[in-house]
Amino acid sequence: MLNWLGFERRVAVRFLREGRMQTLLIIVGVAAGVAVVAYISALITGLQRNTLEKTLGAQAHITVSARDDVVIPALAAAADTTALVHTQPRVQRPRSIANWQSLVPVLEALPAVAAVSPMVSGAGLAQRGEASRSVALMGVDLDRYDRIVHLRSKVVQGEARLGPGEGIIGRELADDLGVRVGDRISLVTGSSTDSLRVTALVDLGVRELNRRTVIVPLRAAQSLVGLPGGATGLDLALVDVWAAQGLAADLAQRFPYKVESWQEANSQLVSALNAQSVSTALIRGVVMVVVVLGIASVLVVSVVQKQREIGILRAIGATQGQMLRVFLIQGAIVGALGSTLGVLLAVALIKAFTTFVRGSDGLPLFAITLAPSLALTIAGVATVCGVLAAVAPARRAAALDPAQAIRL
Amino acid sequence: MTPLIELAGIHKSYNLGLANEAEVLHGVSLTIDRGEFVALIGPSGSGKSTLLNIVGLLERLTAGSYRIQGEESSGLDDAGLTLRRRAVLGFVFQFHHLLPAFSALENVTLPALMREGRVTAAQDERARAMLAAVGLENDMHKRPGELSGGMQQRVAIARALVLEPPLVLADEPTGNLDRASSDEVFVLMRRMHAQLHTSFLIVTHDPRLAARCDRVIELVDGRIESDQLATVVTE
Ligand SMILES: Nc1ncnc2c1ncn2[C@@H]1O[C@H](COP(=O)(O)OP(=O)(O)OP(=O)(O)O)[C@@H](O)[C@H]1O
Ligand SMILES: [Mg+2]
Numbered sequence: 001m002l003n004w005l006g007f008e009r010r011v012a013v014r015f016l017r018e019g020r021m022q023t024l025l026i027i028v029g030v031a032a033g034v035a036v037v038a039y040i041s042a043l044i045t046g047l048q049r050n051t052l053e054k055t056l057g058a059q060a061h062i063t064v065s066a067r068d069d070v071v072i073p074a075l076a077a078a079a080d081t082t083a084l085v086h087t088q089p090r091v092q093r094p095r096s097i098a099n100w101q102s103l104v105p106v107l108e109a110l111p112a113v114a115a116v117s118p119m120v121s122g123a124g125l126a127q128r129g130e131a132s133r134s135v136a137l138m139g140v141d142l143d144r145y146d147r148i149v150h151l152r153s154k155v156v157q158g159e160a161r162l163g164p165g166e167g168i169i170g171r172e173l174a175d176d177l178g179v180r181v182g183d184r185i186s187l188v189t190g191s192s193t194d195s196l197r198v199t200a201l202v203d204l205g206v207r208e209l210n211r212r213t214v215i216v217p218l219r220a221a222q223s224l225v226g227l228p229g230g231a232t233g234l235d236l237a238l239v240d241v242w243a244a245q246g247l248a249a250d251l252a253q254r255f256p257y258k259v260e261s262w263q264e265a266n267s268q269l270v271s272a273l274n275a276q277s278v279s280t281a282l283i284r285g286v287v288m289v290v291v292v293l294g295i296a297s298v299l300v301v302s303v304v305q306k307q308r309e310i311g312i313l314r315a316i317g318a319t320q321g322q323m324l325r326v327f328l329i330q331g332a333i334v335g336a337l338g339s340t341l342g343v344l345l346a347v348a349l350i351k352a353f354t355t356f357v358r359g360s361d362g363l364p365l366f367a368i369t370l371a372p373s374l375a376l377t378i379a380g381v382a383t384v385c386g387v388l389a390a391v392a393p394a395r396r397a398a399a400l401d402p403a404q405a406i407r408l
Numbered sequence: 409m410t411p412l413i414e415l416a417g418i419h420k421s422y423n424l425g426l427a428n429e430a431e432v433l434h435g436v437s438l439t440i441d442r443g444e445f446v447a448l449i450g451p452s453g454s455g456k457s458t459l460l461n462i463v464g465l466l467e468r469l470t471a472g473s474y475r476i477q478g479e480e481s482s483g484l485d486d487a488g489l490t491l492r493r494r495a496v497l498g499f500v501f502q503f504h505h506l507l508p509a510f511s512a513l514e515n516v517t518l519p520a521l522m523r524e525g526r527v528t529a530a531q532d533e534r535a536r537a538m539l540a541a542v543g544l545e546n547d548m549h550k551r552p553g554e555l556s557g558g559m560q561q562r563v564a565i566a567r568a569l570v571l572e573p574p575l576v577l578a579d580e581p582t583g584n585l586d587r588a589s590s591d592e593v594f595v596l597m598r599r600m601h602a603q604l605h606t607s608f609l610i611v612t613h614d615p616r617l618a619a620r621c622d623r624v625i626e627l628v629d630g631r632i633e634s635d636q637l638a639t640v641v642t643e
Contacts, residue, residue, distance in 0.1 A: 006525035014509040312505045315466060316567065317494035318522050320486055403466040406501060407457070
């Protein structure tokens with residue numbers, strides 16, 4: 001195996017070394033291209049992961065709720081008439097999912113689903129003394145809900161507990177109301193009033209949420225909202241977040257409920273991420289094309305410069321295949337050396353980014369790292385690109401007429 | 409015994425556009441046996457290099473038959489021609505035609521390297537012995553650019569002979585050298601011929617050197633004008 005392509009490798013390396021400046025320039029060019037691709041890939045991956053973590057950290061991957069109330073016309077329009085209808089949309093009142101208790105085990109049995117958590121949500125007022133704030137009320141089972149949004153890890157003060165008469169509230173809301181862990185607040189909704197003891201303050205990652213969130217036991221919310229035994233929604237966490245859209249469509253077909261994936265709930269974010277991915281792919285594509293053209297042009301020139309040598313080699317017994325491979329290997333070497341250098345350069349750029357670009361708190365904005373697998377993939381692709389770029393010049397070298405080349 | 413090479417009725421034309429075919433060789437027939445030392449002479453443009461390249465399987469013939477060791481080679485594809493070239497032929501050209509990026513020794517081991525993908529210790533030994541035989545034992549690691557014209561040509565001869573092919577083709581091997589170096593290179597070829605019994609076909613413009621070959625073939629306008637033993641020419 002040691003002598004595999006021994007001749008081709010030897011000649012390829014010598015040819016490259018002979019064309020010093022040319023070789024050096026193209027390797028640096030490939031390195032620059034690879035560095036740009038690797039750096040942008042790492043940056044975008046980090047940015048998107050960070051954005052997704054922030055978004056998905058505070059919400060379910062799929063939510064199941066009762067279908068919206070719609071007005072169904074009492075009289076269907078006749079086939080050949082056009083009905084000019086003006087209907088007042090129905091007021092959307094909190095409604096329970098029919099049969100949710102039997103739906104939970106069905107959903108839990110799906111292999112794609114990691115956790116299911118019933119929820120009763122409604123609006124209300126939180127009061128303490130003179131202070132009063134309108135809040136979003138969420139009734140949950142703490143253990144189940146924790147598996148959806150990892151609530152326990154978001155506690156900034158106190159200890160998450162949701163016994164009867166206990167509640168967890170957002171950090172900013174606590175500030176607004178002037179309450180601390182252990183204090184009591186009262187909750188008022190259209191239909192009833194209750195009071196609870198604050199066991200923990202949470203930071204959900206978004207200030208606006210922290211200002212409005214009150215989490216209470218499921219049963220307490222049911223009576224506050226006026227849905228005894230009901231649940232306004234089911235939150236689902238999935239094993240693979242990207243399966244949400246497909247699964248949501250599937251569930252919407254199978255059950256008479258409104259099913260929404262996180263992508264639908266955050267459609268703007270998703271389209272922004274998609275636009276980002278498309279631009280990255282575009283940049284990568286353009287850089288790769290430039291790299292291929294660069295390598296190809298240098299090798300085309302090299303074939304012309306080395307016509308005579310190619311002629312000699314052919315005369316003393318080199319086959320067309322050997323000449324072809326001499327130039328393919330040159331492409332591979334340039335691609336491999338260039339991409340190794342490029343990956344190192346990208347690592348340096350990333351280091352610089354994490355060192356110098358920091359948020360107002362002095363911490364890095366988000367983690368960006370060049371995953372070894374990504375680096376390997378990029379280097380592999382660049383090497384393959386080098387070989388591909390060499391195909392046309394190599395074929396020219398192989399097709400060269402030795403007699404003609406020797407007469408030069 | 410079958411001759412080493414046997415050309416019969418060779419025609420060669422270069423296609424210079426459809427209506428304009430230039431025939432360079434008009435029916436050349438020629439036989440060379442093992443161990444012959446042959447000069448090919450003739451005026452400039454008479455087709456000597458063309459004939460040599462055809463013998464060297466670097467160029468295809470337009471019509472005629474070319475047998476090497478009894479086997480017809482005119483129908484072979486490029487791979488077949490290359491294999492035959494490897495088995496039978498060594499080359500020495502006018503402008504030395506060494507690879508400038510390789511040392512003298514590496515140039516001489518190239519034929520082995522391209523055949524087997526590596527150079528065995530025995531082949532390396534053989535290449536060094538060859539270079540010593542042409543008087544370059546002290547310059548083996550120099551690049552062609554560091555050697556004189558005569559030295560380069562001696563490296564080329566070592567390379568042509570290292571795998572001991574039955575036939576060495578040389579196109580004006582001394583054409584670029586001064587008189588002293590010319591003589592040196594020629595004497596070297598005669599010595600190698602005597603030692604290895606290799607056949608030589610040498611294109612030359614130098615009548616002095618042609619006269620020191622065993623047989624002289626004269627090509628004029630793409631036809632063989634004369635084909636005689638050298639002693640007859642010198643008379
Ligand atoms: N590739 C080619 N295309 C067209 N014509 C060619 C080609 N090669 C050679 N010729 C022509 O063929 C003729 C013979 O050329 P060749 O090189 O064989 O002559 P020669 O005897 O070796 O001459 P010299 O002594 O000058 O080297 C010349 O007229 C030359 O112009
Ligand atoms: Mg000539």
